[in-house]
Amino acid sequence: MDHVVTTKRLSARGGGTRESGGSQRRAELLAIAAELFATRGFLATTVREIADEAGILSGSLYHHFDSKESMADEILRGFLEPQRRAYQQVLREATDPRTALAELVRQSFRALQDNHAAIAIFQNESKYLAQYERFGYLRKAANEFERTWTRVLQDGQREGVFRADLDVKLTYRFIRDMVWTSVHWYNPKGKLAAETIAEQYIRILCEGIVQPE
Amino acid sequence: MDHVVTTKRLSARGGGTRESGGSQRRAELLAIAAELFATRGFLATTVREIADEAGILSGSLYHHFDSKESMADEILRGFLEPQRRAYQQVLREATDPRTALAELVRQSFRALQDNHAAIAIFQNESKYLAQYERFGYLRKAANEFERTWTRVLQDGQREGVFRADLDVKLTYRFIRDMVWTSVHWYNPKGKLAAETIAEQYIRILCEGIVQPE
Amino acid sequence: MDHVVTTKRLSARGGGTRESGGSQRRAELLAIAAELFATRGFLATTVREIADEAGILSGSLYHHFDSKESMADEILRGFLEPQRRAYQQVLREATDPRTALAELVRQSFRALQDNHAAIAIFQNESKYLAQYERFGYLRKAANEFERTWTRVLQDGQREGVFRADLDVKLTYRFIRDMVWTSVHWYNPKGKLAAETIAEQYIRILCEGIVQPE
Amino acid sequence: MDHVVTTKRLSARGGGTRESGGSQRRAELLAIAAELFATRGFLATTVREIADEAGILSGSLYHHFDSKESMADEILRGFLEPQRRAYQQVLREATDPRTALAELVRQSFRALQDNHAAIAIFQNESKYLAQYERFGYLRKAANEFERTWTRVLQDGQREGVFRADLDVKLTYRFIRDMVWTSVHWYNPKGKLAAETIAEQYIRILCEGIVQPE
DNA sequence: CATGAATGAGAGTTCATTCAT
DNA sequence: CATGAATGAACTCTCATTCAT
Secondary structure, eight states, rough: OOOOOOOOOOOOOOOOOOSSSHHHHHHHHHHHHHHHHHHHHHOOOHHHHHHHTTOOOOOGGGGGGGGGHHHHHHHHHHHHHHHHHHHHHHHEEEEEEHHHHHHHHHHHHHHHHHHHHHHHHHHHHHHTTTGGGGHHHHHHHHHHHHHHHHHHHHHHHHTHHHHHHBBBHHHHHHHHHHHHHHGGGGTTTSSSSSHHHHHHHHHHHHHOBBBHH | OOOOOOOOSOOOOOOSSSOOOOOHHHHHHHHHHHHHHHOOOOOOOOHHHHHHHHHHHHGGGGGOSOHHHHHHHHHHHHHHHHHHHHHHHHHHHHHSSHHHHHHHHHHHHHHHHHHHHHHHHHHHHHHHHTTSGGGGHHHHHHHHHHHHHHHHHHHHHHHBBBBBSSSSHHHHHHHHHHHHHGGGGGOOOSOOOOHHHHHHHHHHHHOOBBBOO | OOOOOSSSSSSSOOOOOOOSSOOHHHHHHHHHHHHHHHOOOOOOOOOOHHHHHTTTTTGGGGGSSOOHHHHHHHHHEEEEHHHHHHHHHHHHHOOHHHHHHHHHHHHHHHHHHHHHHHHHHHHHHHHHTTGGGGGGHHHHHHHHHHHHHHHHHHHHHHSSSOTTTTTHHHHHHHHHHHGGGGTTTTTTSSSSSHHHHHHHHHHHHOOOOOOOO | OOOOOOSSSSSSOOOSSSSSSOOOOHHHHHHHHHHHHHHOOTTTTTTTHHHHTTTOOGGGGGTTTTTHHHHHHHHHHHHHHHHHHHHHHHHHHSSSHHHHHHHHHHHHHHHHHHHHHHHHHHHHHHHTTTTSSHHHHHHHHHHHHHHHHHHHHHHHHTTSSSSTOHHHHHHHHHHHHHHGGGGGTOOTSSSOOHHHHHHHHHHHHEEEEEEOO
């Protein structure tokens, strides 16, 4: 379905980061880049804007990172791996599908609070970035997330906790979209706590919006 | 909250299209552009790509359109105004909040089938485009859509049809995201009919995913 | 009278130069641009030609300047302000209108020698450039120059030094055109010294070409 | 002295006009083009602007003219040949150098009234256009004009009418510039008659601006 | 670590011109 | 005579990236 463009707009350079171990300056720069990528988009953000925000010249960024993509890469990896582990832990610790589902939602909103920028980038730029080999792991991560959620949904259906007439894949998408898309309007510094949203969403999701008679 | 970027990367040119009344060729070109903007993103699509797909040279596009933005503009206006009217009609014809809500969802998925590309662009590029005066109407349209949905939700709560403990704004966002975000995976030519998705989503939305005891 | 063309062919970009303080390279590039603008015209000179002459790529110019217009802007400002001050000084130091006039002519030809390119650009491109806000100061400068000269002429008429039957405005234009237009043929490196021309012109201007009987 | 650029920005096409005999429509179009070339400059005027002003599409102009240059060519030739003849006649009819000079000035200002646009183009665009073979006649015409004026000046000096200490070439340039440059500010429809200006200029030129004691 | 000058590819856009209808 | 669609070359400008200092 996706038009896969061969190789363009991304340097041919294999990959790799200049120094894996991160100095503090590095982390600062990464945070700045993440914020800009998240709010303006990866393509719409220039390395000069990142450098400006950091108070250095654009060329100087290349002392810390190989390329603009390396920054996105590092930001995304820094979010995906912990998130993967967090989901696994939820699955291990949950006793039944319903609490598992609720915990997955809660964990997701917690991530929204802590990794707002990274999630926005993952959400908005995956399609574009995944065109390039280097970012192949994005699709893999998305698939693993899907397996995580659908397993819970299927278990729930089997145990009669979730309604049997639901299409699991469709339901998964429903949930995923509703959770991750909040990144577009959720403000970690705003007055609406992630937990509050999570609880509301869990209720709508489980019981629907209609008042039972 | 949003970082508002001043003015760049979009020509200051007031607006206006070369010819408002559309020839047939024009419509073809617009469809090509819409498809590309939708699948690759506005920034990631070059006018040369659009022209290539149309079998002409990039410069020739400018016989029909003022600029790349003009194309996006025309595509978006062509979707928003009819959509607005469709929502209004739903509101006029619906007898009670619950059917109103269901109809709004159905109408939205119908739009997804007919205006897939335009909706994707509206969804993905609004944030970027709305920075520019010319696209101010995007925010206005979004606001009007919000009013439409929240009115139905509030009416429903007042009449006791929808649960009273729901935050209306949050619920609206929930619904909006779930509906529009489907644009990312929904394939109008695929085997999953928009109506099927709509019905499933309406059920989840209204009754939740949990099997009542 | 003048057809005022709205806004095109000049970027809307407010103004501003990349760095106000000038490095040495900057000055070299500016000199090259000035020479080309002067001999070929602003529109007829491409940034590639400027870059070629400087031995760099056209894109590299944008490390130093915001735009082609920025270069013209800087060239013109670098000439107008000193010129304004020079005229003021002539006025302050002159004891009578006749020597004032002669000194103004001399100062103008001296400028021709030092700022040949800038004057040519001011002369030839003002009409075109002044269409754009950014170059509004060109008209202001022209007006101030006019006031300078007409004041001297009026003083001279009042004191009976200059003939009373002369239309001051017309006479001013006469002088201005004759002085500045020399830019079209005057060659600073040629054998004709600016001073020689100035003296001849002063004589013609003051006493006419007719041999008194 | 002039940098002569080989061949660019002017079609290689030999020359020639589509139809020598001029229809009326043709004359109208030419007048429109002349006005635009004069006020905006040759390069700054697009064929589309000419066509717009004429109420047709740009491509339609090519039914009447070979190229944009052909228009300039025709406009310039239409002015130069009559002007040449007019100068010749002045020379034939004048009885002495002083009246000859005065008549040349008067004739020039009369031309300014009738051929304002053409003169402006001749004045402003000669340098640019003369780069191209096709417009070689511009230099020839300029040379002939120069010979006309300098002959009168030399005759006058020989006969003791004009001051002997004047450099003839310099004086010629002085006069030419002062006369032709008026094209920049002279408005044929304004309240200042060409004759008035001519008389003032003749007086300044002959007797100077200084009040004789 | 950072600067500052440069590269090189490609972007959007303009415009004179052509030509079938 | 004019239209409308297209060409093709050139233009100004952007931006990720490199590298000597």
